Every structure is written in C-alpha cells, then in structure tokens.
Amino acid sequence: MRVPILRLGRVLLTSLPADLTDQQVMDLQIDALALIQAGKADGLVIDITAADVVDSYMARILSETAKMVKIMGGVAVLAGMQPAVALTLVEMGRDMIDMETAFDLEGGVAKVGRMVASRGGRHDEVPTA
Amino acid sequence: MRVPILRLGRVLLTSLPADLTDQQVMDLQIDALALIQAGKADGLVIDITAADVVDSYMARILSETAKMVKIMGGVAVLAGMQPAVALTLVEMGRDMIDMETAFDLEGGVAKVGRMVASRGGRHDEVPTA
Numbered sequence: 001m002r003v004p005i006l007r008l009g010r011v012l013l014t015s016l017p018a019d020l021t022d023q024q025v026m027d028l029q030i031d032a033l034a035l036i037q038a039g040k041a042d043g044l045v046i047d048i049t050a051a052d053v054v055d056s057y058m059a060r061i062l063s064e065t066a067k068m069v070k071i072m073g074g075v076a077v078l079a080g081m082q083p084a085v086a087l088t089l090v091e092m093g094r095d096m097i098d099m100e101t102a103f104d105l106e107g108g109v110a111k112v113g114r115m116v117a118s119r120g121g122r123h124d125e126v127p128t129a
Numbered sequence: 130m131r132v133p134i135l136r137l138g139r140v141l142l143t144s145l146p147a148d149l150t151d152q153q154v155m156d157l158q159i160d161a162l163a164l165i166q167a168g169k170a171d172g173l174v175i176d177i178t179a180a181d182v183v184d185s186y187m188a189r190i191l192s193e194t195a196k197m198v199k200i201m202g203g204v205a206v207l208a209g210m211q212p213a214v215a216l217t218l219v220e221m222g223r224d225m226i227d228m229e230t231a232f233d234l235e236g237g238v239a240k241v242g243r244m245v246a247s248r249g250g251r252h253d254e255v256p257t258a
Contacts, residue, residue, distance in 0.1 A: 004145070004176075007234060016133070017130045106137055
C-alpha cells in the first residue's frame with residue numbers, strides 16, 4: 001500500500017512506517033508533489049518518529065523531495081527524528097539530510113506555518129498592488 | 130504494512146488508504162487504543178477521504194473502535210466521508226456508522242478539541258477539589 005498523506009488545512013502530513021520500502025518512499029514523493037501542484041497545500045511535514053533506520057537512499061529521496069517542494073513554491077519539514085537516526089546520518093557524512101527539521105509533528109506544522117508566513121503567504125493568494 | 134498513526138499534540142490522526150485490508154483495520158484499532166491507553170492522546174480522528182468503499186465489516190470495526198476509545202475516556206471522530214460512501218452506508222441500514230463525524234480532517238481535529246473540552250479536559254489532568 002501507498003503511505004497515506006493527510007491534509008490538515010493547507011499542510012500535508014505523512015508518517016513513514018518503520019518498514020518503509022524504496023518504492024513506497026518514491027510513491028510518497030510523487031503523491032506529495034501532485035497534491036502541492038494541485039494547489040491543495042503549501043507545505044509538507046514528514047514524520048519519521050517510527051523509523052529506527054534511515055538509509056542513505058531514503059535520506060536522499062527525502063532531501064530531494066524537500067528541494068522539489070521548495071522550487072514548486074512550497075515548504076517541507078522533517079519531524080520526529082530519533083537520536084539513533086540522527087547519529088547514523090551525521091556519521092554517514094555531511095548533509096545527508098538537507099532539509100528543515102522539527103522535534104515532532106506539532107513543531108513541524110508550526111514551522112511550516114512560520115515558513116509560509118515569512119515567504120509572504122499562500123501560493124494561491126493573488127498579490128494586491 | 131500497518132497504517133501509520135500520527136500524533137498532533139493530544140490528537141491521533143490516521144488516514145485509511147483506498148486499498149485497506151481487514152487485517153489493517155484491526156491492527157489500526159489495536160495501535161490506536163494502545164496509544165490512548167498509554168496516555169499519549171485524548172482523541173482519534175480517522176480520515177476516510179481516500180476510501181471509495183466502506184463495507185459493513187469496516188463500518189463495524191470503525192464504530193466499535195470509537196466506542197472503545199470512548200469507554201477508555203477518549204473521543205473519536207470519522208472525517209472526510211465521500212458522498213458515495215455515505216449513500217451506501219445509509220442504504221445498508223440504520224447506524225452502520227455509529228460515531229461522531231466531520232467534513233474533513235481539520236473539522237475532525239476541531240471537533241475532538243471541543244468534545245475533550247466539554248467533557249472537562251484531558252484524561253491525564255488531576256481534578257482540583
């Protein structure tokens with residue numbers, strides 16, 4: 001099954017299961033970008049609380065997804081990283097995860113809100129002269 | 130894979146995929162009740178936006194889950210039902226879905242908040258004399 005993506009207001013929320021496959025992380029990228037492209041959201045929070053392991057492939061896909069969301073006009077935040085995962089990612093090399101992060105889902109949603117506000121509002125807003 | 134459950138503050142959020150199996154809906158019930166029992170949340174919002182079909186088995190498990198959450202001291206809301214699903218559930222018979230509902234995830238979270246507040250706060254709060 002594909003990893004479900006929830007929409008809370010203008011923010012997409014998703015939680016990576018512990019046993020995530022490479023195909024699922026690719027499908028997640030496709031699904032999230034499609035929702036953002038459709039104008040259904042400004043931001044994406046990916047919760048990785050359940051993940052005990054994040055390998056280099058997954059780290060790269062997550063970082064690339066964040067970059068894709070950004071150039072499409074949105075923002076993306078990774079939330080809930082376990083200490084062991086942070087340790088491994090730092091030991092694997094610099095910038096394995098190159099995206100915004102937050103302690104938990106709540107912090108991630110708040111961060112997306114602040115990032116969207118500082119960027120000057122929603123991407124579907126018509127600027128006033 | 131098990132359906133992921135996200136925790137946003139004191140509310141659990143989950144989204145049922147279109148291709149949900151009977152085993153997954155049972156696992157979801159177990160996982161959600163375990164989190165509520167562990168005191169990690171007061172409420173549960175189940176988003177069924179993606180579900181094109183809700184059969185009588187799934188409807189029963191969802192309704193029973195809501196009742197279990199309630200007698201454990203929490204609240205549960207079903208969010209995002211598609212018109213075709215509502216039509217089928219009503220035609221199948223009275224009270225196929227016997228739980229609180231909301232239009233979307235955002236409405237569900239708001240409803241959980243109101244229900245918890247009207248019930249007199251969080252279940253981990255110590256009442257003052």
